[in-house]
Amino acid sequence: MNEVLVDVRDVRKDFHVGKITVNALRGLDLEVRKGDFLAIVGPSGSGKTTLLNLIGALDVATGGVVSVFGQDLSTLSRRRRAHLRLTSLGFVFQAYNLVPVLTALENVEFVLELQGAGSERREAAMSVLDELSLGELSGRRPNELSGGQQQRVAVARAVAAKPRLVLADEPTANLDSENAEALLRMMRGLRDEHDMTFVFSTHDPLVMSYASRVVTLRDGRVISDEQKNSDAHEHRRAN
Amino acid sequence: MAVSSTLRIAWRNLGRNRKRSLLALSAIAIGQFAFLAVAALMNGYGDDFLDSATGPLVGHIQVHAHEWRDERSIDLVMENVDAMLAEIRSDPDVAHASARIYAPVLAALTEDGFMSVVVGIDPEAEAHDSGLLPAGTPRGSLGEGSVLVGRGFARKYDIVPGMELAVVGQDVDGSIASGLFTVADSIGSSVEIVNSLGIVMTLDDARDLLAMSEDAHEIVIHVRNSDVIDDAVSRLSAAPTLAGSEVLPWREVVPQIVAMIGMIDAFLMIVLGVVFIAAAAGIANTMLMSTFERTHEFGMLLSLGCGPGRLARMITVEAVMLGLVGVGIGSALGLVFLLATSQTGLDYAALGGGDTYEVAFKGIQMTTLVHPRLYASDVAAGVVAVFLTSLLSVIWPIVRIVRLEPMEAIRT
Numbered sequence: 330m331n332e333v334l335v336d337v338r339d340v341r342k343d344f345h346v347g348k349i350t351v352n353a354l355r356g357l358d359l360e361v362r363k364g365d366f367l368a369i370v371g372p373s374g375s376g377k378t379t380l381l382n383l384i385g386a387l388d389v390a391t392g393g394v395v396s397v398f399g400q401d402l403s404t405l406s407r408r409r410r411a412h413l414r415l416t417s418l419g420f421v422f423q424a425y426n427l428v429p430v431l432t433a434l435e436n437v438e439f440v441l442e443l444q445g446a447g448s449e450r451r452e453a454a455m456s457v458l459d460e461l462s463l464g465e466l467s468g469r470r471p472n473e474l475s476g477g478q479q480q481r482v483a484v485a486r487a488v489a490a491k492p493r494l495v496l497a498d499e500p501t502a503n504l505d506s507e508n509a510e511a512l513l514r515m516m517r518g519l520r521d522e523h524d525m526t527f528v529f530s531t532h533d534p535l536v537m538s539y540a541s542r543v544v545t546l547r548d549g550r551v552i553s554d555e556q557k558n559s560d561a562h563e564h565r566r567a568n
Numbered sequence: 569m570a571v572s573s574t575l576r577i578a579w580r581n582l583g584r585n586r587k588r589s590l591l592a593l594s595a596i597a598i599g600q601f602a603f604l605a606v607a608a609l610m611n612g613y614g615d616d617f618l619d620s621a622t623g624p625l626v627g628h629i630q631v632h633a634h635e636w637r638d639e640r641s642i643d644l645v646m647e648n649v650d651a652m653l654a655e656i657r658s659d660p661d662v663a664h665a666s667a668r669i670y671a672p673v674l675a676a677l678t679e680d681g682f683m684s685v686v687v688g689i690d691p692e693a694e695a696h697d698s699g700l701l702p703a704g705t706p707r708g709s710l711g712e713g714s715v716l717v718g719r720g721f722a723r724k725y726d727i728v729p730g731m732e733l734a735v736v737g738q739d740v741d742g743s744i745a746s747g748l749f750t751v752a753d754s755i756g757s758s759v760e761i762v763n764s765l766g767i768v769m770t771l772d773d774a775r776d777l778l779a780m781s782e783d784a785h786e787i788v789i790h791v792r793n794s795d796v797i798d799d800a801v802s803r804l805s806a807a808p809t810l811a812g813s814e815v816l817p818w819r820e821v822v823p824q825i826v827a828m829i830g831m832i833d834a835f836l837m838i839v840l841g842v843v844f845i846a847a848a849a850g851i852a853n854t855m856l857m858s859t860f861e862r863t864h865e866f867g868m869l870l871s872l873g874c875g876p877g878r879l880a881r882m883i884t885v886e887a888v889m890l891g892l893v894g895v896g897i898g899s900a901l902g903l904v905f906l907l908a909t910s911q912t913g914l915d916y917a918a919l920g921g922g923d924t925y926e927v928a929f930k931g932i933q934m935t936t937l938v939h940p941r942l943y944a945s946d947v948a949a950g951v952v953a954v955f956l957t958s959l960l961s962v963i964w965p966i967v968r969i970v971r972l973e974p975m976e977a978i979r980t
Contacts, residue, residue, distance in 0.1 A: 415873020430580035
């Protein structure tokens, strides 16, 4: 049994819109284990993004416990949560979210700089881009990149500091199937080679086909948790 | 290097919305240019005014008999002036000292008389840049009944060299004083009383006319450096030969001019305030718009673990950069204005379509031709003002950023 990185217990999250309270998560339980390539799926409003935000220390649960790497996030200050995000988590957003005034290389380098990396960070950033076959794009700014290229650079940025857990919110939502598949292959490669854990929220059947585990949400609760053969996708493709 | 990347990001962010950045830069640059142009003109005007004030008429220090300044009575003289001058000139800070005699008289060319003032001077002692007879003025023919008259005075009464001028007045004893003098030439002077009323003669001729011995009404002193005026006044006040006289710095002689210079400084502060407001409005607007537009981006950066402090620093550097580039452009324009006008001068009258003319204020003649002057402190004042304004203008955006929650910002 692999190490539990994320332990979500009886988590509730309410949003208040005027006088209306929206129960986004209603007593949700989930464990994320080291090496998971986990897709969280479900209809709109089921709580996928909310769950991802709670795991990513971007938001705070209304009730229950969210533990990441053994730390109960509700006990962490704003600064400690930011530190956790910086040092142990990687994020890939639906819209590419690169800093528009920085080149691909500088975007990756920026995260390393935030972590306090010294003069070696440029080389490290370039090596990440090269590893992900993005070296040729290093000098381009986001507006000079296609959507697929931007998202791959965003992944490079997310994994540059070798985080233990990468959270991706609908990473393929704006990509065509060819780019989406390239992105997923890249992330799977990172998981296999660098022992990273990936959690996606998605609607995309392609992501589900690549996932080693698919958790389905409905109305803020887990309704199914399916462990798949991690090589299933390659097997299907080979056939 | 966090600093270099912060600078790089700030610089590139200024280029994201070029129109808006250019508008803000223009506002700041125009503000700084306006401040420097006004400062240069006011400095030129003020410095000319000060030079005139501390020039031929008033000097840096004056010595008189007590109450002479209030009464201007011809008999309120200082005695033993030669001994006083010798002591004054022995002071190491004194560059020039000259005695003068002033006496209102009636002058006449024919049977018609007109009001005039006899100004008795020592031509040698007045022959310096701040004297009554600076280089180039005809003084060789002064003395032994030969006089110079003010140019305005000569023009008004059609006096030309060679004419004989009858002078009638009152001597120090109260008796009638009279004499006949030959006009050697006319002189232009920045001293209004000399220019429009003056009959300039040697001290000896004036003393003969007014029945004075070694007396004079005034000693005008110029020191080597205006910073030592007060020290020189203290020393001279304690000098034995000057014990019965009043020794005054120019500020006490012409307080109106001091007030006017103070007014110029106050005016400059008002203009500086306007620059402040223009810069603040430009930078604050730009930074506010910029931070509102980039809320999503800030949310993303916060999600990545970037601290609010780092974001605040980025915004601050951006604002300071915007301000300093703007103030740099404005300063460059101001220097171009200075280069273009400082030598030839700028004529207020010509701007209005007229000819250069001179006006008198408190006995000092001023011209409408101003030679703009700028000091490093003027440029620095604008730079510091805009720098501070830049810092102030980002307070609100920074407060907003510091309060941002990553997810709320990303949803924006």
